[in-house]
Amino acid sequence: MRLAFLGDLHGNSEALKAVLEDIDKKGVDEIFCLGDLVGYGPDPEDVVQEIKKRAIKTIMGNYDDGVGHSRQSCGCSYAPGRETEVGDISLNWTIEHTSQEVKDFLKSLPRRLSFEVENVKFLLVHGSPLSELLEYVTPHTDPERLQKIAQSTSEDVIVNGHTHIPMVRWVSGKLILNPGSVGRPKDADPRASYMIVEVRRGTVQAHIVKVPYDVKKTVEKIVKNNLPLELATVLALGQTFDMGPGKIEFSVRM
Numbered sequence: 001m002r003l004a005f006l007g008d009l010h011g012n013s014e015a016l017k018a019v020l021e022d023i024d025k026k027g028v029d030e031i032f033c034l035g036d037l038v039g040y041g042p043d044p045e046d047v048v049q050e051i052k053k054r055a056i057k058t059i060m061g062n063y064d065d066g067v068g069h070s071r072q073s074c075g076c077s078y079a080p081g082r083e084t085e086v087g088d089i090s091l092n093w094t095i096e097h098t099s100q101e102v103k104d105f106l107k108s109l110p111r112r113l114s115f116e117v118e119n120v121k122f123l124l125v126h127g128s129p130l131s132e133l134l135e136y137v138t139p140h141t142d143p144e145r146l147q148k149i150a151q152s153t154s155e156d157v158i159v160n161g162h163t164h165i166p167m168v169r170w171v172s173g174k175l176i177l178n179p180g181s182v183g184r185p186k187d188a189d190p191r192a193s194y195m196i197v198e199v200r201r202g203t204v205q206a207h208i209v210k211v212p213y214d215v216k217k218t219v220e221k222i223v224k225n226n227l228p229l230e231l232a233t234v235l236a237l238g239q240t241f242d243m244g245p246g247k248i249e250f251s252v253r254m
């Protein structure tokens with residue numbers, strides 16, 4: 001069985017299109033989405049409609065919750081400052097630029113999804129099993145906390161998103177996977193990121209896949225829609241707002 005995991009699409013239809021074309025070319029048995037379909041990017045409606053059209057199994061991210069329920073804030077505990085401000089501006093813009101049908105879909109998404117493939121049990125959650133929408137699980141998460149997360153659930157493989165940074169990590173006999181972000185990478189690589197997982201006779205192999213796409217087109221849409229210009233800058237660079245030396249937590253090049 002070959003599974004594709006994609007997450008943090010963030011209203012970037014050019015990136016999503018490129019990733020889905022790549023998946024179609026490579027061929028997988030099923031595609032799963034780890035949430036945050038919307039927020040930041042200029043095409044929230046199109047991205048949600050594409051996921052709906054393809055009937056891709058999807059869990060809820062914090063931005064899906066924020067837009068679905070028209071909240072004032074996505075509830076993220078960002079690095080303080082401009083990132084939080086820009087996140088909330090984009091949240092409000094997205095609420096204004098999505099249909100009720102899309103909001104109802106986002107609201108209806110489950111916070112976790114479990115399934116079994118060839119005796120390997122998977123758990124999908126946007127943040128962590130202990131804080132489904134908001135916890136950032138990174139290679140720099142305190143080892144004790146990682147153990148607590150791994151031991152909090154009976155599944156063998158935990159697949160999460162939210163950090164926008166790819167990760168493959170064994171913790172207490174469990175595999176923790178993060179495919180990175182399709183629509184707003186933060187690992188210093190602006191290409192769209194997703195993951196293919198092969199399950200054969202009880203073994204699991206995870207491959208991070210990077211896909212170039214038309215970033216310029218997305219940047220132009222950000223500018224045309226009067227979204228904060230910083231969103232275009234970080235997208236083109238694959239960066240966080242906090243771009244000083246040593247501020248990037250983890251980088252994967254493929």
Ligand SMILES: [Fe+2]
Binds near residue numbers: 010061164
């Ligand atoms: Fe996200």
